[in-house]
Amino acid sequence: MTPFRRVAMLGIGLINGSLAKVMRREGLAGEIVAAARREETRARALELHLCDRAEADPAEAVRGADLVVLGVPPAAVGPVAAAMRPGLAPDAIVTDVSSIKAQVVRDVVPHLPTPGLFVPGHPVAGTEHSGPDAAFDTLFVRRRCILTPIEDTDPAAVERVKALWERAGSLVDIMTPEHHDRVLAITSHLPHLIAYTIVGTVADLEEQARTEVFKYAAGGFTDFTRIAASDPTMWRDVLLGNREAVLEMLGRFTEDLVALQRAIRWGDGQTLFDLFTRTRAIRRGVIQAGQAYVRQPQANGENG
Ligand SMILES: NC(=O)c1ccc[n+]([C@@H]2O[C@H](COP(=O)([O-])OP(=O)(O)OC[C@H]3O[C@@H](n4cnc5c(N)ncnc54)[C@H](O)[C@@H]3O)[C@@H](O)[C@H]2O)c1
Ligand SMILES: O=C(O)C(=O)C[C@]1(C(=O)O)C=C[C@@H](O)C=C1
Numbered sequence: 001m002t003p004f005r006r007v008a009m010l011g012i013g014l015i016n017g018s019l020a021k022v023m024r025r026e027g028l029a030g031e032i033v034a035a036a037r038r039e040e041t042r043a044r045a046l047e048l049h050l051c052d053r054a055e056a057d058p059a060e061a062v063r064g065a066d067l068v069v070l071g072v073p074p075a076a077v078g079p080v081a082a083a084m085r086p087g088l089a090p091d092a093i094v095t096d097v098s099s100i101k102a103q104v105v106r107d108v109v110p111h112l113p114t115p116g117l118f119v120p121g122h123p124v125a126g127t128e129h130s131g132p133d134a135a136f137d138t139l140f141v142r143r144r145c146i147l148t149p150i151e152d153t154d155p156a157a158v159e160r161v162k163a164l165w166e167r168a169g170s171l172v173d174i175m176t177p178e179h180h181d182r183v184l185a186i187t188s189h190l191p192h193l194i195a196y197t198i199v200g201t202v203a204d205l206e207e208q209a210r211t212e213v214f215k216y217a218a219g220g221f222t223d224f225t226r227i228a229a230s231d232p233t234m235w236r237d238v239l240l241g242n243r244e245a246v247l248e249m250l251g252r253f254t255e256d257l258v259a260l261q262r263a264i265r266w267g268d269g270q271t272l273f274d275l276f277t278r279t280r281a282i283r284r285g286v287i288q289a290g291q292a293y294v295r296q297p298q299a300n301g302e303n304g
Contacts, residue, residue, distance in 0.1 A: 001163040003027060008065035009034045010058050010080050012045040015097045015123065016071030017135025020050040022168040025137050035061035035084075045132045059087035067160075070096035070108070074237035078107025085111050093157045095119045099184065099234070101148045101177035103241040109150075116152040119161040120177060121145060123170060124188070128229040141169030148177040185245035190253060192235055193246070195227035 007023060009016040012034040023029040034051035035058045036042045042054035055061040062068050062084045070077050077098055088094070090113040098104045101120050109115045125143035127134065145165040149158050162172045175183075202221065206213050217225070239246055263271040 001028070001160065001167065004029050004065075004067040006031045006033060006065045007067045007069065008058075008062040008084075009051060010061060010068065010070050010084060011072035011076075012036050012041060012050055012054070013071065013131050014127065014129060014134040014139075016069055017045065017048070017050050017132045018137060018139040019069060019071070019097070019123075019168065021135055021137035022140065023164075024049070026167045028164060028167060029067075033061045033065065035080075041132060048132055048135070050132055050135065057087075058084035061087070062089075062092065063087040065089070066092055068092055068094045070094070070098070070104075073231070073234045074098045074100050074104060074241045076237075077104050078111070081108045081111040085113075088113060090114050091117070093117050093119060093160060095121045095161050097121055097123055099188065099238045100241045101146075101180045105148070105150055105177050115150075116154045117157050118150075119153060119157050120148045120150070121161060121165070122148070122180065122184070123165065123168075124184075125170070126230075128226050128231075130231045130234075138169070140165065143170050145170035145172050146180050147172060147174050148180050149174065150177070181242050182245045182248075185242055186249045189238055189242055189246050190249045192227055192230060193239060193250065194253075195224045196235070198224050199228035 004023075007020075007029040009020055009032060012020065016034070020029075020032050020034070023032060031053070032051040034042065034045045034054045035056070036045065036054060037056065039056075042056070045051050045054050058080050066089070068084065068088065070080060072080050077096055081094075092114075094108070094112060094117060096104055096108065098120075099122060101122060105118075105120055108118060108120075112118055123140050123143065123145045125140050125145075127139075145168075147158060147161060147165075149155075158174070162174075165172050198221070202213050202217075205211060260272070260275070262268075
């Protein structure tokens, strides 16, 4: 894969910072220019060598870039795309890393001189931490990255972005933005919503009843608190931006929860046991699917 001459990272937090580290390590960018609104973020990105130059104005950051990566919270992607427009070259490839795809496509495409060079993307890898200090170059290793090209997207642009994520260690899948949003609603968005809810419920209980629940919080609850510590801006944007699919999955989940409530009320142990047996097998299947990927690239020589 030929390296990019100049890469503009619009937003330089956990995801774009981690991708910048990969690009440095793999020699994939002649120069990296970051854009961030806050002086403090720009200074920190420079200190951490995530970029060679940092700009406040997205249009200045993208000037002369042959790759632009939009790495800001989902609702900010459209406004940042509009702001970069005056500096964007018509032959630059534009991609993004947002957790939702249909809304991002709608928000970004109208601002692009060459919509066919937009390759929407989503690395399905993250942590509960944010900002440039949270970045690390192994974040994407053995994780999926989903690209959601649209009808007009140039296949050569898709190939270049795909190759970039493969160099980061990811396995790249291609699907439509709408399919992406339905799948991620259940595998990522709903689990976050549930974690925020349960931690909120426990916090209210502790406050109202002056209980000691936090003191005795065990593994299960602690796992939820990690997820519920994720960035509030990002998750507000994700849940509102993918509201249709999230509400559909939430409806199904609520029905299943009520069925379990009934089983507990009626002492129906068989229903509980059958479900928990099924979910235990699913956990094992998920782990095996992850391991299958670890072996696959070596066998096919895809990921070298
Ligand atoms: N955090 C995760 O686990 C994760 C995983 C995969 C994808 N993503 C997606 O990646 C994108 C970035 O997330 P992150 O975790 O790197 O966030 P982050 O908070 O670590 O970094 C976001 C960057 O955007 C800048 N920014 C914030 N609001 C802005 C605005 N209104 N205008 C311009 N710049 C703004 C911040 O200064 C920062 O540089 C999001 O779209 C998110 O959906 C996140
Ligand atoms: O491990 C975590 O902290 C995550 O939640 C990462 C996670 C996910 O749900 O899997 C969160 C949001 C992203 O868009 C991609 C990955």
